[in-house]
Amino acid sequence: MSVRILALVGSLRAGSHNRQLAEAAVRHAPEGVEVIVFDGLAEVPFYNEDLDVVGQVPASATKLREAAASADAFLLFSPEYNGTMPAVLKNSIDWLSRPYGAGALSGKPVAVVGTAFGQYGGVWAQDDARKAAGIAGGVVLEDVKLSIPGSVTRFAELHPADDTEVVDGLVKTLASVAAKATPAAA
Template structure:
């Protein structure tokens, strides 16, 4: 079983990206279990002064969830041309301690949907960049950007969309394959 941890960049309960996470969990291929971690909203803004011997409980829980996962799936909209602050903050917490973080070497893919005509590609590019610098093994070839989300999903849930189903299954399969690969010797 491959355990994939999803982080959703939108905090809104009815967000299309939250629904996209639900679709991914619902349609996960056999042998893959996807769990969404909602606790990123509890993380304080990253500050090295509070990340010492006794980091905040929310950070400890978050890092443990990443450590227990085989791979991560970031599902994000685009806010003002980039990733939401809550997701960037989560990546900052996940990246520490530098070089020995639970994110280090962990397969990670970025997908999402946005209202605009490009589906949030700038945010996805920025999320991949930040996650890679933070130490994740970013799957650069996994690109799922679903445009016109408000219109496309006005009357249907993403899990009922055949194209979405195929796209999320492909992303999850790629993560599972990357998680199964032996780490390369440095």
């Protein structure tokens, strides 16, 4: 039985290095681990309780919640925008935190990784994402971290999937997340 890890990428940019990092996680997932990158965060409206009404939840938010419900764990990829996580990633956490106490993140392992241009690789944003995911009910793996600095220069000509150090870090991260996950019955 495979452990399913849902990857949420906090950058919508076509050439996003964090998107490339998520692609590398898919490509190099260890045996028994399946990484699924969620497409569609750009279509999910900002969380609003007026929209979150049974029978009226926007289709894009329902799709996100269904993907999250079928996941055993989460891997959030966060760049750093103005010293914090991007709105699209925070918004996905907000949608997955509801209904209160029973959201799709509730009780499932969550790790946060990422890359950014700065010298610390986006650690402030990643710390904020960990905080939000934990408050939303996720079991944040505080000791599972991967922050890759200098993304613009490091990945100018090399895809993260071809960077040996990055791949090693991703494989270790995925193995740690998988070890904490309880696979759903098929």
